Amino acid sequence: MTIPVETFFLAQGAGGTLQQQIRAMIADGILAGRLRAGDKLPSSRRLADHLGVSRITVTLAYTELVAGDYLSARGRSGHYVSETAPVRPEAVGRPDGRGSAVDWGRRMVRDFSGHRIVGRPEDWRSYPYPFIYGQADPALFDHQNWRQCALRALGRRDFDALTEDYYERDDPMLIEYVLRSLLPRRGIVAEPSEVLLTLGAQNALWLSAQVLLGPGRRAVTENPCYTGLRSILGQTESEVVPVDVDEEGLPPDVLPQGADVVFVTPSHQSPTNATMPVERRLALLERAQRDDFVIVEDDYEFEMSFLRPAAPSLKSLDTEGRVIYVGSFSKSLFPGVRLGYIVASEAFVREARALRGAVLRHPPGHVQRTVAYFLALGHYDAHLNRLHQAFRRRRVVMNEAIREAGLTVAGRGDFGGSSFWMAAPEGVDTEDLARRLRERGVLIEPGRQFFAPGREGGNAYRIAYSSIAPGKIPEGIARIAEAIAERA
């Protein structure tokens, strides 16, 4: 890169001549690794102007640096950091004197990093058998039209949508499409004032928890549940009661008394894939009314219902405005888009919007407008169709491979989805299993992270088919069976 002239300062009160100071400044930058082989230096005139010294001073300093092999001169094109410039070996570490004198442990009010997400390896795409959940498959994404929409959203006509600071507003075009095209698929009728765009479903759940929970409040979660929710609730300092799910999801009749908020994933229970039948949904709403609690419905994967039409959302059955509905584009588009939404009573949305304003203002305008075009031009529906077809095919291959390998499915998902919730035989530690499989190119998700501490159920693991080519599935599943057999 060309090194910007603004990055050069003469240290105040430094000793030596100006020429020496300039030489030291550049040599130090190279030794510390800030300036790297091949970087281009500003012209001697620009640097002299910037530092307020004469040009000859800079020229002489450059000449000396060339003699010491810090720089190389390439004729008229100027000076570059030499490819063979000296490097101080310890330059990789922390620069001297920049350690912290502050006792940060004492400074910080809460321990946020205690709640860690168990991640995938960063280079997961290089594994041949990635049964990884929730990432986009480049082979299925409609790159071409997404680019077209992004480009259109960058047009001059959309300059305001792109650049402006909305404070608390959302892109009216996207809100319109959410209201008229997405929510009706879930049977939900809403006004613009009842919708809030968020930085993904994670952000929607976080905002909901912050508005509704605090010390002295009681939250109910499914057990097992989405791992991100556990770290969110941990930050609220409220009491969290995990309730074990069964094959129909969260059972309303065993909910504890005195709940303030119940977090639930009725469409595809996360991570077991159970779908809550309509009768149970109605029973849950009735219980909410009787006990006067609020429900947060995380409908993160409804668009992955490709085996049967999705069951009506809790929100669509909610006549009392008790349900806070959370939707997301992470699964239908890709997680890096960081866009989701809340649909709830206006009073709630008003508070969540004000909180969002203080925390982050709003999701970037360009992202909002790009998604709006993608919806408006029909690419979204076409993309979902493509996803559905591909997932249906992969699912057939998964089912067959699982049967052939003799693995046990604990939760299959009657409506589709993108994963299987599996049970290893008694005595198999699935975290150990995951480690061993990783060495053989297979990535699975061990189940323990989804359970409340001390409430782990069985030897669960999850395998998803959203990022693995169908041709790789049989061998991947066979390797899982093999690794299990070694320990069982």
Added chain:
Amino acid sequence: MTIPVETFFLAQGAGGTLQQQIRAMIADGILAGRLRAGDKLPSSRRLADHLGVSRITVTLAYTELVAGDYLSARGRSGHYVSETAPVRPEAVGRPDGRGSAVDWGRRMVRDFSGHRIVGRPEDWRSYPYPFIYGQADPALFDHQNWRQCALRALGRRDFDALTEDYYERDDPMLIEYVLRSLLPRRGIVAEPSEVLLTLGAQNALWLSAQVLLGPGRRAVTENPCYTGLRSILGQTESEVVPVDVDEEGLPPDVLPQGADVVFVTPSHQSPTNATMPVERRLALLERAQRDDFVIVEDDYEFEMSFLRPAAPSLKSLDTEGRVIYVGSFSKSLFPGVRLGYIVASEAFVREARALRGAVLRHPPGHVQRTVAYFLALGHYDAHLNRLHQAFRRRRVVMNEAIREAGLTVAGRGDFGGSSFWMAAPEGVDTEDLARRLRERGVLIEPGRQFFAPGREGGNAYRIAYSSIAPGKIPEGIARIAEAIAERA
């Protein structure tokens, strides 16, 4: 738009024949305003498949709806909502039975919407004299190259950067450019583990406050200060002590005892434009060391130093790792990009990163990569140069117009910036002034919102020149003077 077939449901347990139910479902949608004139209906075959009814049932329902002028048939191209379809007048309001039975006031743990931002009118761009702060000027922005960079960031090679869920990681390419190109201009040397990308400076300040403040902690702010900071600190339930700034910014010798965190804007005090001299910066750091407090340095406008090179940042003078540095692309690019960064000790960044992960995961990958390319290809520096030249010209016009109109500048900014902090004569209410000017096409920002309640100083207002064409400035300033004269 084409109405997606998935938005149609037959209500459970509805009376009448299937054909009647389909008719009612569509007519209700039209009456409620969900389906609008010109919307295209699914073909009778698709709808029949979706609802699980025979095609003739749908065809007959459509025919009836055409007869009732709900739909119009356009030959082979299908059925559309009729341009003259009946509309129920009350359809604009809230649909029946969707009010909330929940006492949201009692439900919500804190009052977030109490801290409101005093916004500009949404249609501010249509005002001829918008002395509005902090928005991008389409005439100055390098649209062409921004689009090129965005397009490049959408390329297949960058698919992972675009789509992936990083959890807690940032785009390594952007981090590299922040470390090597931006931070050195502020004299800051940092490692990747000491940098965190945020959803703009607002998000950076919010994260810092959340990690460091809570009940029993004491925060110091400048008075007046950035309005967004006040709503952030209000949420921490810590004690907030506002300290009046003078023409050199925050005076270290009058800081209260027992501060935990001091929030400061040394480069361009927000909103007065005062620049803190180096001696005072050193004194502030010395005081921080003696009293063992942490400093959050909001360097939101350092790239707008076009009159003189920016003074060294506090962070560059900080040998103890006490300073949390906040940078932003909102002023140099545009606020809707929602991208900023924190530079701080590793222990602090680790916590802030974990908190960010729970709150929103990460800024969208595409935004990160687009900015990275904009920096890498040199467009950022070229864009800053263009901004500097334009702002310098506008500033000259502003100075001249202000002098001619006899207005009083309270804070001018020796290094540049994009605004003037003004003082109206005693007895002029600048909120009333702003209202009256708005009717005459002039937008100014009254000063009261920047002050701590009960600590308002004088009759301040702010006028910015970042979004007004130079040709409009003299007349705009003249109108301000005129409106002031009416009341003084």
